[in-house]
Every structure is written in structure tokens, then in C-alpha cells.
Amino acid sequence: MLTAGNMTVILHQTRSPENLGSVARVMANFGFSRLILSDPRTYNFRGAERLAVKGDAVLEAMAVAQSLPEALKDCVYAVGTTSRTQIEGRTALTPEEAVARLAEQSRRGRVALVLGGEQRGLSNEELAFCTDFLVIPTSEVQPSMNLAQAAAVLLYLCSREGRKPAEVAPSLEPEQQGAKMGTVRALGDRMRQVMLEAQFLNPQAPDHILRELERSLLRAELTQREAELWLTAFKHLGRAMGGSKGTPGKGAPSRGPDPKD
Amino acid sequence: MLTAGNMTVILHQTRSPENLGSVARVMANFGFSRLILSDPRTYNFRGAERLAVKGDAVLEAMAVAQSLPEALKDCVYAVGTTSRTQIEGRTALTPEEAVARLAEQSRRGRVALVLGGEQRGLSNEELAFCTDFLVIPTSEVQPSMNLAQAAAVLLYLCSREGRKPAEVAPSLEPEQQGAKMGTVRALGDRMRQVMLEAQFLNPQAPDHILRELERSLLRAELTQREAELWLTAFKHLGRAMGGSKGTPGKGAPSRGPDPKD
Numbered sequence: 001m002l003t004a005g006n007m008t009v010i011l012h013q014t015r016s017p018e019n020l021g022s023v024a025r026v027m028a029n030f031g032f033s034r035l036i037l038s039d040p041r042t043y044n045f046r047g048a049e050r051l052a053v054k055g056d057a058v059l060e061a062m063a064v065a066q067s068l069p070e071a072l073k074d075c076v077y078a079v080g081t082t083s084r085t086q087i088e089g090r091t092a093l094t095p096e097e098a099v100a101r102l103a104e105q106s107r108r109g110r111v112a113l114v115l116g117g118e119q120r121g122l123s124n125e126e127l128a129f130c131t132d133f134l135v136i137p138t139s140e141v142q143p144s145m146n147l148a149q150a151a152a153v154l155l156y157l158c159s160r161e162g163r164k165p166a167e168v169a170p171s172l173e174p175e176q177q178g179a180k181m182g183t184v185r186a187l188g189d190r191m192r193q194v195m196l197e198a199q200f201l202n203p204q205a206p207d208h209i210l211r212e213l214e215r216s217l218l219r220a221e222l223t224q225r226e227a228e229l230w231l232t233a234f235k236h237l238g239r240a241m242g243g244s245k246g247t248p249g250k251g252a253p254s255r256g257p258d259p260k261d
Numbered sequence: 262m263l264t265a266g267n268m269t270v271i272l273h274q275t276r277s278p279e280n281l282g283s284v285a286r287v288m289a290n291f292g293f294s295r296l297i298l299s300d301p302r303t304y305n306f307r308g309a310e311r312l313a314v315k316g317d318a319v320l321e322a323m324a325v326a327q328s329l330p331e332a333l334k335d336c337v338y339a340v341g342t343t344s345r346t347q348i349e350g351r352t353a354l355t356p357e358e359a360v361a362r363l364a365e366q367s368r369r370g371r372v373a374l375v376l377g378g379e380q381r382g383l384s385n386e387e388l389a390f391c392t393d394f395l396v397i398p399t400s401e402v403q404p405s406m407n408l409a410q411a412a413a414v415l416l417y418l419c420s421r422e423g424r425k426p427a428e429v430a431p432s433l434e435p436e437q438q439g440a441k442m443g444t445v446r447a448l449g450d451r452m453r454q455v456m457l458e459a460q461f462l463n464p465q466a467p468d469h470i471l472r473e474l475e476r477s478l479l480r481a482e483l484t485q486r487e488a489e490l491w492l493t494a495f496k497h498l499g500r501a502m503g504g505s506k507g508t509p510g511k512g513a514p515s516r517g518p519d520p521k522d
Contacts (some may be wrong), residue, residue, distance in 0.1 A: 026410050028403035054403035095417075136417065142289035142315035147415075149287050153417045156356075156397065217492035 002099075002162040009151070010071045010078070012116030013127065015041040018120060019149055021051025022148030028055040029152075030159035035062045038071035041118070052074045068114070068129050074180025077105035078112040080122050081150060083143055087133065088211065098134035099157040100102040105131075108178025108221070113158070115151055121138075127212055131187070131218050179227035187227055188214045188236040198240055203249035262425040263360075267367040269295040270412070271339070273377030273387065276302040280379060281320075282312025283409030288412075289316040291420035296323045299332035302379070322373075329375070329390050334443025338366035339373040341383050341391035342411060344404055348385055348394065349472065359395035360418040369439025369482070374419070376412055390446070392479055407520045425513060440488035448488055449475045451495040458502055 009027060014020055014037050028033060032114070035058050045059075052059055065071035072078050079102060085092045102111045114130055117120060127133045138149055145153075192210055195201045201209055245260065270288060275298050276279055289294060296319050306320075313320055326332035333339050340363060346353045354362065363372045375391055377383060389392045397411055406414075453471055456462045462470055478491070 022407060022410065025403065025407060028401040029406050029410075031400035053405070053407075056401070098345075108505070116374070137420065139289040139292035141292070141318070142286065144314070146283060146314075146409075148407075149283065149410055149413035152413045156414040159398065161422050229266060 002103050002106055002111075002158045004031055006031045007032055007102070007158065008075060008106060008108050008112040008154070010036045010038055010068070010112050010116075011040075011115045012038045012068055012071075012122060013041050013118060013149075014116060015068060015118045017045045017047035018051055019147045020045055021048035021053075021055070023115070023151045024048065024052040024055030024062075026055075026060040026148065026152045026155055027058050028052075030155040031162070032155060033058055033061060035059075036065055036071045036112075037062060038065045038114050038116075040064060041074075043084055057253075067184045068126055069182070072112060072114075073180060073185065075181045076109035076178030077102065077132075078114055078130040078181060079113045079132045079134050080114040080127045080153065081136070081154070081204060082122055082127060082133050083135060083138070087127060088208070090133070092135040093132050095136055095154060095157055097132055098132060099154070099161050102158065102163055103161045105178065105221075110178065112153060113183075115147055118147060123218065128207075129181075148240075167221060177224050179222040179224050181260045183224065183227040183231060184214075184218070184222070187217070187231045190231060190238065191193070194234050194238040194241065201226070240244075263364050263367055263372075263419045265292055265294045267371050268293055268363070268419065269336060269371055269373040270416070271297045271299050271329070271373050271377075272301075272376060272408075273299045273329055273332075273383060274379060275377060276343075276379045277293075278306045278308035279312055280408045281306055282309035282314075282316070283310065284376070285319040285323075286454060286492065287316075287409065287413045287416055288319050290314075291416045292423070293416060293419070294319055296320075297326055297332045297373075298323060299326045299329045299375075299377075301325060302401045305345060305424050307324050326494075329387055330443070330446050330483065333373060333390060334441060334446070335371055335438030336373045336442050337370035338363065339375055339395075339442060340393045340395050341375040341388045341390040342390060342397070342415070343383055344396060344399070346396050348388060349469070351394070351442045353396040353423060353478075354393050356395055356397055356415060356418055359393060360415070360422045362393060362424045362489040363419065374415060376408060379408060389468075390442075394443075411503050435485070440483040440485050444485065444488040445475075445479070445483070448478070448492045448495065451492055451499065455495050455499040455502065458499065503505030 005104065009023065009032060011020065011023060027033065048059060049056060079093065081096045082092065083153065102113065105111050123167060136145060136153055138145060188210065191208060191213065192201065195210065196203055222230070271282065272283065272284060285296065286337060288294065309320060310317060340359045343353065363374065366372050374435065375383065397406060397414055399406060449471065452474065453462065453467060456471065457464055457467060
């Protein structure tokens with residue numbers, strides 16, 4: 001069940017106070033309160049309060065992250081919005097599918113809906129930071145929706161999902177909770193480094209293969225413990241390959257895998 | 262199935278070019294094109310084009326009506342939006358129920374989604390002109406949605422309904438088509454007049470009982486022919502009661518009911 005507690009809205013590269021204010025208002029309309037601006041294009045958001053209309057609490061509690069991966073780091077699942085239905089072999093979810101997945105994944109931890117960037121939408125690279133992406137089907141005559149109106153459609157669907165009778169979710173032990181995207185991202189970065197050193201990835205174009213691997217891990221719905229184990233494993237592999245240049249100041253451990261490493 | 266051809270959006274007492282432009286854009290987003298302004302509060306809509314973003318075609322084809330009943334007169338069904346879940350014993354539809362009903366009724370003729378008025382919402386009297394009314398469920402903290410965002414939510418749902426496989430609707434003979442709201446309204450006016458003359462309705466408070474009667478007719482989903490028959494019947498009743506004062510310049514017909522009267 002999607003609630004104010006487990007659902008985060010991330011606005012990427014926000015530029016307009018009007019959009020920020022309107023999104024804050026519609027979040028308040030539908031009972032969501034956790035808003036993060038990632039890599040905002042301006043910090044001058046005067047005027048947002050006027051449009052927020054009782055969404056002030058959302059604006060006051062708003063957080064700012066330097067980048068999209070940073071904004072996502074505590075989430076176990078994120079879905080980004082775009083107008084492209086196919087990206088690098090992945091297929092867009094419908095809004096209803098995306099919202100069902102947000103609700104399902106929210107049992108593992110925090111989930112995020114990512115909107116932006118205001119002028120050209122989210123890039124392929126930015127969407128690759130998200131677990132899934134969605135498209136709101138629109139007419140060919142005018143496919144591009146206003147950001148605040150897209151937010152209204154999606155948050156309405158999220159609020160409807162939130163009204164369904166909650167399934168009895170067993171409360172999870174910390175280690176059984178879903179892997180945080182920050183940990184998964186660190187794992188991806190480490191995999192890239194180690195696999196480049198190992199000359200497994202082509203240094204001219206490492207991303208395609210790396211993403212396939214990352215996605216297979218995402219599909220596995222790793223627990224936090226598993227993600228930490230993977231991360232530790234790749235750290236060890238890097239060191240074992242003599243990659244001390246990749247992990248300066250860190251000596252090889254004398255013990256086996258340790259999730260807290 | 263809801264299409265650009267059978268679905269009308271009516272904005273009541275529009276005041277802001279921003280709202281008009283945003284609604285035109287989201288109509289274009291979801292493939293709807295028929296927009297009527299009823300009783301607009303201003304005709305100075307400079308700025309709407311800027312926000313319409315490729316919704317120009319919608320703005321160019323836009324019609325203006327002096328009143329809500331006039332805007333509705335060619336429709337067989339209309340649903341108005343409000344924030345009140347109970348009005349005079351009637352219960353609000355959910356957005357999904359309303360959209361299903363719009364789709365179902367669109368097989369009988371044109372249907373309308375009514376939004377407005379911008380500052381205080383639609384009044385009880387204005388909602389009484391609509392066949393049904395709907396509420397978008399919102400949080401108690403901030404129940405009031407921005408008009409263009411409410412339009413986005415509802416038109417998205419309408420567009421989804423439009424994507425369902427069309428049922429094979431038999432093409433109806435003109436007389437079997439749904440009663441136009443203009444005809445039904447004329448019937449209600451005539452009923453009021455005749456029933457007041459007959460001292461059936463309390464002249465101090467005629468509306469409550471009258472509306473119950475009108476609604477029972479609406480529930481019957483009259484055909485256009487039936488509505489015209491009812492209207493003619495009440496005209497005759499009025500004349501028979503000596504109500505020539507109510508229908509000046511019209512003599513009693515020498516024939517029986519005639520839908521074209």
C-alpha cells in the first residue's frame with residue numbers, strides 16, 4: 001500500500017516555481033508528503049508557495065539532492081516517467097502497471113516516482129538509474145504533457161492504489177528488507193570498475209553489457225543483505241586483481257565477506 | 262467508447278487564461294477536441310494560447326454558451342465535478358464510475374464532462390443540471406484540486422476508457438437516440454409551471470419535489486422521442502388547466518400528442 005511514509009516524489013532538474021508549487025499542491029491533494037528535488041536548475045523558488053495552496057507542508061519538508069542517484073539512494077524501487085515506449089530493449093510500463101509495482105515494492109521499503117527534467121524529459125542515462133519507466137499514453141497530436149498535470153494523473157492513481165485494503169505484510173527483519181538503490185548503485189559502480197579492470201567490459205562502450213547485468217540483479221529483487229554481500233564480493237574481487245588503485249586507502253580484509261564492509 | 266466526436270468538455274464560469282490553456286493542452290494530450298465555455302467570467306483569454314501548447318486546435322474550435330443548460334442542450338448525459346459527496350440525497354460517483362457511465366451513455370449520443378466554476382466550484386443548482394456528479398477523492402489536508410490538474414486526471418481516465426475494445430453499438434434510429442438535455446430541461450420547466458398551477462408543488466419551495474420527479478425520468482434513460490412526448494403531454498396538461506397565461510400565443514391543438522409540437 002502506498003502511503004505518505006513509503007512513497008517519495010522526486011522532481012529532477014526543476015526549473016519552474018509554478019511546476020514545483022503545483023506538484024506540491026497535488027501531492028497534498030492526494031496525501032503524499034515526501035518530495036526531493038534532484039539536481040535543481042535553480043534555487044529561486046519564490047512563487048512556488050503561492051501555487052502550492054496548502055501544500056506548504058510539502059515544500060517545507062522538501063529535501064534537495066545533488067544528483068538523481070543521491071535522491072534515490074534510500075529507495076528500493078523507482079519508476080521514471082518518459083514519453084518513449086522503448087529504451088535500450090526495455091519496454092515502458094503503463095501508469096496502472098507502474099503504480100501496481102510501486103505498491104508491491106513498497107512492502108520492501110521506500111519507493112519513488114521520478115518526474116522531470118522540465119525541458120527535455122529524463123535522459124536514457126537518468127532513466128537507467130530507475131528500476132522501471134512508465135509512459136502516460138497520449139495523442140500523437142500533442143504527446144507532451146505538462147509536468148504538474150502528469151503528476152496529477154500519477155498521484156491520483158497512487159492514491160487509489162493506497163485505498164485498496166492493505167494486504168497483511170509481515171514486518172521484515174532489517175536484513176530482509178529490499179536493497180536500497182544507493183547500495184545497488186554502489187554495486188553497479190564497483191562492478192563497472194572491476195569488470196573494466198578485468199577487461200570484460202569494452203572500455204569504449206561498457207554501459208550496454210553492464211546494464212544488462214545490473215538489470216538482472218534488479219529483477220532478482222535483492223534484499224539489502226544480498227546487495228551488501230554482492231558489493232563486498234566485488235570489492236574483494238577488485239583487490240584480488242591488484243586493483244588497489246581503484247580502492248585507495250583500503251587494505252584487503254583478512255576475513256570473509258562482511259556486509260558492513 | 263469515448264471519442265473526440267462524442268465527448269464534450271464544458272468549463273463553467275472560466276476566469277483564468279492559464280486554466281483554459283492548460284485544459285486545452287491536456288485535452289489535446291488525450292485526444293479530445295470539443296470544448297464549450299459556459300457563462301465565462303471574462304472573454305479576455307490572452308495567454309491561453311501560450312499554455313495550450315499544441316492545444317490551439319481545441320481553442321480555435323471552442324464554443325461559448327450563455328449558460329450551463331445551453332451548453333448541455335445537445336448532450337444526452339452530463340457529469341459535473343464537485344468536492345461534495347452528498348447533495349440533496351444524491352451520492353457522488355467515483356471518477357472510475359463516472360467515466361464508465363460517460364462511456365456507456367456515449368452510445369446514446371453526446372456526453373459531457375463539466376468542470377468549474379473556478380472560484381467556488383459548481384453550485385447545487387448547477388450540479389442539478391447534470392445527470393450525475395463525481396468527486397475525485399482527496400486528502401482532508403488539502404481537498405481542493407487545481408482545475409487543470411483535475412481535468413488531467415479525468416481526461417486520462419476517459420482516454421483509457423476510450424482504448425478499451427469498442428463494443429459493437431447498433432446505430433440507432435434518430436427517435437431511439439437518447440433524449441437531449443435541452444429537451445429534458447424544457448420538460449422540467451414545463452413540469453414546474455404546470456405543477457405549480459395545479460398547486461401540486463409548493464410555490465415557496467418547489468424544487469425538492471420537482472427534482473425527484475426529474476431524476477426519476479433521467480433514470481429511465483428516455484429516448485428523444487419519449488422526452489418530446491412527455492413535453493407535449495405537459496403542454497397539453499397546462500392548456501387543459503386553462504393555463505393559456507403560461508403558454509401565450511399558442512392555441513390548443515386539435516390533434517393528439519405530436520412530438521414535433
